[in-house]
Amino acid sequence: MQIKILAFDVFGTVVDWHSSIAREIDRMQLGVDGNEFALAWRAGYQPAMKRVMSGELGWTLIDDLHRMVLDELLAKYAISSLDESQKRHLNKVWHRLDAWPDSVEGLTRLKSRFTICTLSNGNIGLLTNMAKNAGLPWDCILSAEVFGKYKPDPATYLGVAKIFDVAPEEVMLVAAHQDDLAGARAAGLKTAYIERPYELGATQKKDVSPNQENTFHASSIVDLAATLGC
Amino acid sequence: MQIKILAFDVFGTVVDWHSSIAREIDRMQLGVDGNEFALAWRAGYQPAMKRVMSGELGWTLIDDLHRMVLDELLAKYAISSLDESQKRHLNKVWHRLDAWPDSVEGLTRLKSRFTICTLSNGNIGLLTNMAKNAGLPWDCILSAEVFGKYKPDPATYLGVAKIFDVAPEEVMLVAAHQDDLAGARAAGLKTAYIERPYELGATQKKDVSPNQENTFHASSIVDLAATLGC
The missing domain is CATH 1.10.150.240 (Putative phosphatase; domain 2)
Incomplete structure (x- = not known):
């Protein structure tokens, strides 16, 4: 698949x-x-x-x-x-949140070969305003708001597959959080972990060590794009 | 407003x-x-x-x-x-439908000043695939599927205002169909009519005469962009 x-x-x-x-x-x-x-x-x-x-x-x-x-x-x-x-x-x-420095380039490259969408607990209006402000080139904005359930409810992960009429294993969740990725794996999705060691700021460096259960592990979205040949 | x-x-x-x-x-x-x-x-x-x-x-x-x-x-x-x-x-x-020749340029110009979204009875997957295929630069894909109601149900028109946390009169429906625009007006939205005389092909030319109840009447999406100063 x-x-x-x-x-x-x-x-x-x-x-x-x-x-x-x-x-x-x-x-x-x-x-x-x-x-x-x-x-x-x-x-x-x-x-x-x-x-x-x-x-x-x-x-x-x-x-x-x-x-x-x-x-x-x-x-x-x-x-x-x-x-x-x-x-x-x-x-x-x-x-009005800023994108990480690699996000716009990475997403733009991935968009050339894949359909790229959000799957966030953030509401659609928030995600749309954020994309416009930060220049995020989504093909589609999907949100917990569309499914009436928050992640990690399986209805959100499976909802993406249903919306695009594909099998769960044809969808990959990309996230900097292992619990979110675990939810996606349990629903049958592929998973890619992105290292964001400074998500909590400089004072609280995050553990970004790999979990072998993920399909991919990348240091940034640009790194993921390179791994996927984009 | x-x-x-x-x-x-x-x-x-x-x-x-x-x-x-x-x-x-x-x-x-x-x-x-x-x-x-x-x-x-x-x-x-x-x-x-x-x-x-x-x-x-x-x-x-x-x-x-x-x-x-x-x-x-x-x-x-x-x-x-x-x-x-x-x-x-x-x-x-x-x-896999083709855009009208003016659509990509018109939408791109309008996107510089407005949030541009779909409001279609088409499902989200269909609209996303279409946008990718035809190069339509939507900020957000909204569909009857999000609201669980088809146009002209007022829940669809008012749903757009709700999603973006704005008043109904801060939203304008752009359409080539007077019945759709009438539904939007009844819900308090602004309306713009786009002339598409050959929507039904060359053999059945459509009546595209103006209806004074619409806020704007344009010969194309590029014409609407020019009218709105984009």
Whole structure:
């Protein structure tokens, strides 16, 4: 079975959420450390999403989960200087994340031989704005929002195969997170791991050692493109 | 209110289904006239979709509706020379439609100032394959498949506004069909009509006279881009 579709995790894999958010927070001079705030915001997202997955919260877009966590953090850090429109603008920093330096070149090369799409828990509007802002050349934007389930629900991985009318093994998930890749493998997809040692910033270097269960292991998206002959 | 999002009808508005299909049928030498077959295939699609909208059929992708109509036509014209894989390939001719000569330039210009997306009853896989084949530079592919409703259901038009977190009047539907534009207007969207006098081929020239209720009337997508200052 030939790989036809490359589905990409986005936050951390294609875009550098940590430095983009830390920089914006530092620029705003709110009296909180950008690195700390970025890590706390991202850390709040998994528990918020788990509340949706457990049924405690109804289906909620990531934009709204980000806002719930943001409001908690503004309270925690006693930041009261922002009005509603400033909070809305700050919450959309997730739409303005910078790509990793290799992402645009790597995706452009891969697009010449494969259909490249997102498979992110981020909502469609967020992913579209991000792509426009960062120049990400997706063929198609797929999201948990399309499937009504968050990754790692198998419905998301299998949903990509169904949308493109191919077998699960003709789809490869590309991600910088082993748990996401494990979910994709369990659903029968191929998997490629991308090393992003500084996803959490310079102060918390990530373990990026290979897992032999993945189909490919690459140091960047450009490296993956080279491996796949693009 | 400023227009931010341009949502495009696709079949007939951006791509020339009639000549693409007529040409493929003629090339196959099935003993049926390409022009007649293309018109019959397209004509069968609205009644098939109405069976879904009425609830007689469950939710069905356009690929599957196209196949139902194709099987009826193969029977009607007594064409028995195609095996299953040839039928599957022929059914996917809708993924291989040519763009109108102005579409790629017009969309590329509009993309510099607006978010451009599809809003088609075609399924996501079909629209993605078509975009890749014809070079259509969409920011995002939206489809009835995302909303679980076909146009002209208001949920589709309003769904675009919701996805991008904008007001309905910040979205403009661009289409070559007055009934589609009427549906969008009723939901509060702006509308632009594109003249496609030969949508049904050279033998059935369409009435493309302006309707004053539309926000814009353009002779092509390039003409619309010029009107909007792109």
